[in-house]
Amino acid sequence: MVMAVSLQARCVFLGAPGAGKGTQAKRVAAAASVAHISTGDMLRQEVAAGTPLGRAAKEFMDAGKLVPDEVIISMVQERIRQPDARAAWILDGFPRTLPQAEALDRNLPREAALTHVIYFAVPEAALVGRLSGRRSCSRCGAIWHVEHQPTRREGICDRCDGELLQRSDDRPEAIGKRLEVYRSQTAPLLAYYRDHQVLREVDANRPPDVVYQELLKLMQ
Template sequence: MGPPVQLMAMALSLRARCVFLGGPGAGKGTQARRVAGAASLVHISTGDMLRQEIATGTALGAKAKPFMDLGKLVPDEILIGMVNERIQKPDAKSAWILDGFPRTLPQAEALDRSLSVANALSHVIYFAVPEQVLFGRLTGRRTCSKCGAIWHVETNPTRKPNVCDVCGGATVQRADDHPDKIAKRLEEYRTLTAPLLTYYRERKVLREIDANRSPDVIYQELLKLMQ
């Protein structure tokens, strides 16, 4: 990775307020983590936040858990409240990436309402991947239970089975990555999230990236798209 890529990443740190959009398994989380790390901006993953709420036994976690266990979308009001609170925190004042939110039209509208004109979204990046590819990615996906790193049993395996290369934590198959849940998630994505493409296209903030390629190629193109 040469200096130009690093410079491009650093240039994002002050003003990027992005939404990463795409089907489950499109690679949003992996790329958001990488861009956020390189550009020191805040990665706001609603999936990670919800799993954290559940793990620590909060009231919000208890409300969200039944939906997540079934592979269903968590209701708008739960997510909207959680995200609004998160983006008001001091570390999220300037630049962030939202990953996993918004997933429905009401969530997108609520996000627009909560952002002032000066703080409006700078980019919405759509990670385009054919649905059958998403299915294969999700069935093989493993997530580190400790640091959240994302692996794949075939395309991005850990050196030791079920042990995270990054932190040594146990890798697990998320409850919603089981095959019977995946079909449901893809269907919900089609009906609820796909309309967001039109919403953001009309607002002229939508950029599309062909995300059916290697993570490194996607990362470099992503940094260019986000300038």
């Protein structure tokens, strides 16, 4: 059931790959008409469309590396100016580096500054299992998991019958690299946002419904 909620939040969802940011961001955005800005989804669309940006980004993503800051920053700046993102938004997958966080702060007008940064805390051992079992629908984008959230028929989306795919960066060879990049480049953002007094933490190693309810409370 979708509960109607009103949120005026401008949030960053921060956490390691596999912490559940994307799944929760989709759900909150659908329930509260908040724009869900996923840099990963945006990049994958560019890749699928074979644009010059997409072709350049693909090489980094396949290797489990971060796409360069300047590419991501200009993509986000453009997206955040769209009419649907005027009142409220969730940034999912951005910022991932300190220069990205600083660029975001510089580019947001004072009246539209960040209101919350929510850190999704999950122990690293749990992340690997979450990532390697994750599958996403090639048609509607729904996210499933071979163990924790299986579909009725293997490889087929329950919602739209689309084919399920494993993202190239969820393959075992890329996961270790992504976690390493997270530790060295993204984890330092926790201190940055703690200093700015916008950081809240949610224990995301719990069932998705429990995490979702807590997020709605935190974002009020």
